[in-house]
Amino acid sequence: MKFLDQAKVFVRSGNGGGGAVSFLREKFVEFGGPNGGNGGRGGNVIIRCVGGLNTLIDYRYMQHFKAQTGHHGMGKDRHGGKGDDVILKVPVGTQVFEEDNETLIADFTEIGQELTLLAGGNGGFGNAYFKTSSNQAPRRANPGLEGAEKWIWLRLKLIADAGLVGLPNAGKSTFLAAVSAARPKIADYPFTTLHPNLGVVGVGEREFVMADIPGLIEGAHEGLGLGDRFLGHVERCSVLLHLIDGTQDDVKTAYKTIRHELSAYAEALADKPEILVLNKIDALDEDEIKEKVKVLKRASKGEVFTASGATGINVPDVLWKVLGVIDADKAATAERERRKEEPTWVP
Numbered sequence: 001m002k003f004l005d006q007a008k009v010f011v012r013s014g015n016g017g018g019g020a021v022s023f024l025r026e027k028f029v030e031f032g033g034p035n036g037g038n039g040g041r042g043g044n045v046i047i048r049c050v051g052g053l054n055t056l057i058d059y060r061y062m063q064h065f066k067a068q069t070g071h072h073g074m075g076k077d078r079h080g081g082k083g084d085d086v087i088l089k090v091p092v093g094t095q096v097f098e099e100d101n102e103t104l105i106a107d108f109t110e111i112g113q114e115l116t117l118l119a120g121g122n123g124g125f126g127n128a129y130f131k132t133s134s135n136q137a138p139r140r141a142n143p144g145l146e147g148a149e150k151w152i153w154l155r156l157k158l159i160a161d162a163g164l165v166g167l168p169n170a171g172k173s174t175f176l177a178a179v180s181a182a183r184p185k186i187a188d189y190p191f192t193t194l195h196p197n198l199g200v201v202g203v204g205e206r207e208f209v210m211a212d213i214p215g216l217i218e219g220a221h222e223g224l225g226l227g228d229r230f231l232g233h234v235e236r237c238s239v240l241l242h243l244i245d246g247t248q249d250d251v252k253t254a255y256k257t258i259r260h261e262l263s264a265y266a267e268a269l270a271d272k273p274e275i276l277v278l279n280k281i282d283a284l285d286e287d288e289i290k291e292k293v294k295v296l297k298r299a300s301k302g303e304v305f306t307a308s309g310a311t312g313i314n315v316p317d318v319l320w321k322v323l324g325v326i327d328a329d330k331a332a333t334a335e336r337e338r339r340k341e342e343p344t345w346v347p
Helices: 172-179 229-234 251-265 286-300 315-341
Strands: 006-012 045-049 064-066 086-090 094-097 104-107 114-118 149-156 162-165 197-203 206-212 239-245 274-279 304-306
Touching: 006 086, 006 114, 064 086, 086 149, 104 114, 114 149, 162 172, 162 229, 172 197, 172 206, 172 239, 172 315, 197 315, 206 315, 229 251, 239 251, 239 315, 251 286, 274 286, 274 315, 286 304, 304 315
Parallel strands: 006 064, 045 086, 162 206, 162 239, 239 274, 274 304
Antiparallel strands: 006 149, 045 114, 094 104, 094 149, 197 206
């Protein structure tokens, strides 16, 4: 299945059905009055978050969605039925934007969430509605109101607890494959990963979801390489796992490059907790490891872990650290929600 995380679609709600002009014509009924029914309401445009989807590929081949027009009214006071709704099914993590691709309409983070994006037009009144004591035989009926239409953007941001970031060939895909059942493409050339991958990581009896995004290069925020469009997939993560290729000479520049691209994309992303890991230590000797860890500690002003995704060296220690940050973030979020729900005391 191809991965698509952004799509532009056209949506239109249904027009309302027209009212009917009709008069009763039956044997033995001398004065048949008006009996035209009302038109039905047009169908709505609904966006629904469902399970079983992890891409927006369905909207690659179909971009126009139109709800059904309401049924017209008929004689004998028969009202038209409502037009069928059109339902756009999206995966968890989908955001809906206006045509400018900046104004957020909705953010779907849980299965079952639903939004009526556009309401269908009201049905028109039949001539029976206009009957009065002074106008007992009206010959007018209203047409149904037109539906609304617009272009919208659907943008998918994967729901993951931890996100892997780093330069191309930092070993992110190898690390994800080593700690989960995910099987991303792995090769010894840059930009092997062309779209984000998700994996469920087991630590003891615990589990969390990790996202691997394509590697960043200097100038990614300006569109170089694959650009920074995939960084949105780690915006929801609790922690960033920053992998540094230990086999390269200048690990400090590698670290600074990624930090600069994160800041250029969004300050909120750059402020997320970060776990820095010197990867591929199986290819280094002890002196090289100590020297590069020392350089990274000075650059990051924080703790530096060492690991090898290929051989599994120190990988459990890194995962337990990641899980600890995730738990702390969830606890802080729960505490904020609890305080919001507490009634404010007033004397």
